[in-house]
Amino acid sequence: xxxxxxxxxxxxxxxxxxxxxxxxxxxxxxxxxxxxxxxxxxxxxxxxxxxxxxxxxxxxxxxxxxxxxxxxxxxxxxxxxxxxxxxxxxxxxxxxxxxxxxxxxxxxxxxxxxxxxxxxxxxx
Numbered sequence: 639x640x641x642x643x644x645x646x647x648x649x650x651x652x653x654x655x656x657x658x659x660x661x662x663x664x665x666x667x668x669x670x671x672x673x674x675x676x677x678x679x680x681x682x683x684x685x686x687x688x689x690x691x692x693x694x695x696x697x698x699x700x701x702x703x704x705x706x707x708x709x710x711x712x713x714x715x716x717x718x719x720x721x722x723x724x725x726x727x728x729x730x731x732x733x734x735x736x737x738x739x740x741x742x743x744x745x746x747x748x749x750x751x752x753x754x755x756x757x758x759x760x761x762x
Contacts, residue, residue: 679721681718681721681723684723685714686734687712688707688730689708689715689733691737692711692737695737699747700741700744700747704737707740710732710733713725713729714729714730
């Protein structure tokens with residue numbers, strides 16, 4: 639046989655639960671901890687994020703590699719903001735690398751297109 643606790647009475651001495659604790663009630667505050675972290679250290683010489691070149695090669699040369707360059711560029715900015723110098727330098731190198739890869743693909747595509755046009759014009 640299971641016994642259930644008595645029903646909870648929300649009205650104590652004419653008060654409802656939203657009125658606050660009943661008179662004479664003693665409550666202890668729960669212990670809490672407040673953790674204060676110092677602001678991230680500012681880098682003295684932050685690396686370049688190459689965002690302008692990444693946007694340029696995305697718009698003019700090679701969209702897929704340009705998008706990767708933009709993502710790496712934004713990762714560089716985020717790492718600089720949180721003070722992570724190692725990640726900032728790594729992402730900066732990657733942003734530059736992908737910008738150059740996209741530029742190379744764009745130059746190669748234009749060169750191949752010119753060659754094809756010249757050869758097809760000579761053939762006729």
